Every structure is written in C-alpha cells, then in structure tokens.
Amino acid sequence: MTDVIVIGAGAAGLMCALAAGQRGRSVLVLEKGPRIGAKILISGGGRCNFTNLHAGPENYLSANPDFCKSALARYCPADFLALVERHRIPWHEKKLGQLFCDRSSRDIVEMLRRECDEAKVRIETAVEVSAVRRNESDESFEIETSRGTLTSRRLVIATGGLSLPKLGATDFAYRIARQFGLNVLSARTGLVPFTFGGGQLDICRSLSGISVPCRVQIESETSKTALPDFTENLLFTHRGLSGPAMLQISSYWQPPAKLRINLFPDGDARAWLEENRGSGQRLDTLLARRLPERFAIAWTAPLAPLRPIRSYSSAELDAIAGKLEDWTLQPAGTEGYTTAEVTVGGIDTRELHSKTMEARNVQGLHFIGEAVDVTGWLGGYNFQWAWASGHACGQAV
Numbered sequence: 001m002t003d004v005i006v007i008g009a010g011a012a013g014l015m016c017a018l019a020a021g022q023r024g025r026s027v028l029v030l031e032k033g034p035r036i037g038a039k040i041l042i043s044g045g046g047r048c049n050f051t052n053l054h055a056g057p058e059n060y061l062s063a064n065p066d067f068c069k070s071a072l073a074r075y076c077p078a079d080f081l082a083l084v085e086r087h088r089i090p091w092h093e094k095k096l097g098q099l100f101c102d103r104s105s106r107d108i109v110e111m112l113r114r115e116c117d118e119a120k121v122r123i124e125t126a127v128e129v130s131a132v133r134r135n136e137s138d139e140s141f142e143i144e145t146s147r148g149t150l151t152s153r154r155l156v157i158a159t160g161g162l163s164l165p166k167l168g169a170t171d172f173a174y175r176i177a178r179q180f181g182l183n184v185l186s187a188r189t190g191l192v193p194f195t196f197g198g199g200q201l202d203i204c205r206s207l208s209g210i211s212v213p214c215r216v217q218i219e220s221e222t223s224k225t226a227l228p229d230f231t232e233n234l235l236f237t238h239r240g241l242s243g244p245a246m247l248q249i250s251s252y253w254q255p256p257a258k259l260r261i262n263l264f265p266d267g268d269a270r271a272w273l274e275e276n277r278g279s280g281q282r283l284d285t286l287l288a289r290r291l292p293e294r295f296a297i298a299w300t301a302p303l304a305p306l307r308p309i310r311s312y313s314s315a316e317l318d319a320i321a322g323k324l325e326d327w328t329l330q331p332a333g334t335e336g337y338t339t340a341e342v343t344v345g346g347i348d349t350r351e352l353h354s355k356t357m358e359a360r361n362v363q364g365l366h367f368i369g370e371a372v373d374v375t376g377w378l379g380g381y382n383f384q385w386a387w388a389s390g391h392a393c394g395q396a397v
C-alpha cells in the first residue's frame with residue numbers, strides 16, 4: 001500500500017508530492033492528462049508568473065478569509081524563490097512584485113519534476129480516476145483507475161477548479177468532497193474578461209485592441225464587505241473588456257452589478273480641465289493628450305457637438321469631469337470558464353484543517369490548490385496558494 005496518493009499533477013499536487021516524498025513517504029501522483037503541469041506551461045503567457053513577492057491573505061477571496069493565513073505564512077514567496085534559484089532558473093520582476101521566468105514556464109515544470117524524482121515520487125500520466133472509496137476496516141483509500149485499483153493510507157485531491165475545460169478541468173474535486181459529506185460552495189468564474197451588449201458592445205468593438213489606464217470598482221448595493229478597487233489598464237476587445245484591471249475586478253463581480261471606471265486614476269479630472277481651460281483645443285483633442293486618441297474620440301461622441309474647451313461653462317466642465325471619473329458600465333456577463341484563469345468558490349474551507357488541509361470529518365483525506373475556496377488576485381497569487389497549500393499538506397501526510 002502506498003503512503004500517499006495525490007490525484008492531479010498540477011502546481012499544488014506536485015508541490016505536495018515532493019514535500020511528502022522528502023519526508024520519506026512513498027508517494028504516487030496520478031494525472032489524467034498526457035503531461036504534468038499543463039496549466040503551469042501555459043501560464044503567464046508561457047513565462048509562468050510563479051509567485052508574487054507581496055502575497056498576503058488580503059490578496060485572496062474566500063468565504064473564510066482567515067483560512068489561508070497559516071499555509072501562506074509557513075510557505076512564503078521567498079521559499080519558492082529559493083527553490084527557483086537553487087535550480088538556477090533565471091527570473092525577473094515584471095511589476096508589482098510579480099515574478100516571471102526569463103525563459104519559459106517549462107523551467108518550473110522541469111524543476112518540480114526533478115524535485116519529485118529526487119524525493120522518489122512516482123508520477124503516472126494518462127491515468128483516469130473513476131471512483132474513490134474508503135475502506136472502513138483500516139481507514140485506507142481505494143482508488144479505482146483506468147489501470148486498476150490502487151490503495152493508499154492518505155489521499156490528496158489536487159484536481160483544480162472548473163476553468164479551462166479544454167485542458168481537462170472538471171468538477172472531480174467537488175464530487176469527491178460531496179461524496180464524503182463536505183460542503184461545497186457555489187463556484188463562479190474569476191480573472192475573466194467581461195462581455196457587453198448593445199451600444200456598450202459597439203464601443204468596445206470599435207476600440208478593440210486599445211488599452212487605457214483606469215481605476216475600477218464595483219457598484220454594489222448588496223455586498224456587506226468593502227470590495228477592493230484596482231488601478232491598472234483595461235483593454236477593449238471584440239466582445240467587451242479585458243486587461244488586468246477588468247480581470248482583477250471580475251473575481252468580485254456578480255450580475256447585475258455595474259462597473260464604475262475612473263479614467264483619471266492619478267489625478268483630479270476637474271482640476272486638469274480647469275488648467276487647460278485657456279486652451280483653444282476641442283474637448284476630444286484635449287482628452288487625446290491624456291488618453292489614446294481613438295478612445296478620446298469615441299468617449300466624447302455622445303457629448304457632440306464638441307466645442308473648444310474654453311467655451312464650456314463651469315457646470316458643463318463639472319459634468320464632464322464627473323463622467324471621466326465615474327464612467328458606469330453594465331456588463332452582460334463574462335466569457336465563462338473557457339477563458340477564466342481561475343474558479344472562485346469550491347470546497348468550503350470550514351470543512352478543512354488550515355494547517356494540514358485535511359478534512360475535519362474524514363481522517364486522511366486532503367484537498368489542496370484551486371479546488372479549495374481560496375482564490376488569488378492576478379499576479380502570481382494563485383500559484384503561491386498552490387505552493388503553500390501543497391506544502392502544508394505535504395508536511396502532514
């Protein structure tokens with residue numbers, strides 16, 4: 001009988017396996033796909049944003065925000081970076097503490113594979129797990145696979161969330177959790193582009209490819225807790241809005257909430273218009289000094305006929321500044337799991353021990369990574385959760 005079977009060879013499963021193997025446990029990883037680390041390979045545009053130097057509990061969404069603290073504190077970004085440096089993988093900080101590979105995400109997958117090899121972890125790919133049972137006589141687990149039935153003392157479910165079904169994402173973790181009586185919170189897309197309809201879609205389409213700096217927040221009358229805002233770029237697409245600002249806020253968005261966009265995130269729009277009041281330039285020409293020209297033209301179109309800025313009254317400038325700082329849009333929806341980078345929600349953390357990721361009511365059964373209701377912001381936070389939760393579990397199994 002194997003000490004530990006890990007289902008899923010993604011970031012969390014591989015980290016858990018190597019940590020458990022280093023402690024002398026016999027570990028077998030089962031992966032249904034043809035290769036390990038498939039999401040790592042495509043992450044960060046092929047360069048894997050493998051952690052964020054500033055990762056802390058405040059960068060995660062969860063119905064139980066304290067849950068992630070223990071694992072994150074015991075395996076920090078610096079710990080993963082030390083591993084990366086030990087393998088002499090060249091890296092760089094892009095912005096805001098986001099660390100990327102200089103060369104390719106393959107470096108991270110190879111590093112994990114080598115660590116697993118050294119820890120004598122066995123990895124089998126193209127193995128489909130069809131059912132899991134608990135053997136009540138000795139509290140072991142029976143795992144039915146396409147290559148026969150396997151048994152283990154401990155079972156770790158590291159099969160991720162629902163995002164990217166084309167890479168094989170399924171609700172496997174949620175099904176196993178429910179089978180053993182654990183509560184699963186409803187799941188929704190996170191880090192996903194917005195779609196729009198009607199006139200707002202026409203604007204997005206006409207500006208497709210243009211990127212604009214902004215601060216975005218959600219207009220919410222229902223949320224009991226203060227929601228964060230994000231100051232980053234938005235990107236117009238042929239279906240709506242994407243770019244880092246939109247991906248970040250999408251994790252907090254639920255229909256029918258609106259988005260409030262400030263196009264002057266660094267300054268006071270009214271003061272800027274006042275400074276330029278002596279100018280003979282037309283409103284759209286003036287705005288094109290601060291914002292991309294095509295955007296300035298499209299954004300001011302509803303204010304036609306446009307006039308030289310000096311001919312606007314103070315009340316008119318107040319109204320324009322108000323619109324620049326509070327452009328309100330109503331998304332029709334999101335692009336869904338086909339493009340969402342993560343799943344928000346999942347296995348209720350109140351069912352798990354935060355130090356070990358073990359189910360409170362099922363000894364020996366653990367859940368880690370994205371399957372659990374802990375979702376990071378854009379920028380390396382999701383991998384940091386995968387490493388941290390995998391490591392915490394690997395220390396306990």
Ligand SMILES: Cc1cc2nc3c(=O)[nH]c(=O)nc-3n(C[C@H](O)[C@H](O)[C@H](O)COP(=O)(O)OP(=O)(O)OC[C@H]3O[C@@H](n4cnc5c(N)ncnc54)[C@H](O)[C@@H]3O)c2cc1C
Pocket residue numbers: 007008009010011012013030031032033036037038039040042043044045048049050051127128129158159160161163164167168169170172340341342368369370371379380381382383384386
């Ligand atoms: C396009 C894209 C880019 C991203 N870029 C970044 C980034 O740069 N930085 C960042 O921090 N995060 C990024 N993320 C998010 C990050 O990839 C995930 O949060 C992370 O991979 C989750 O790790 P995991 O191990 O929990 O799950 P996964 O990586 O999803 O791994 C789960 C594994 O389990 C396997 N599996 C599923 N069901 C079964 C089964 N029944 N039997 C056997 N195996 C099974 C799957 O094939 C998969 O290999 C990105 C996500 C996407 C989609």
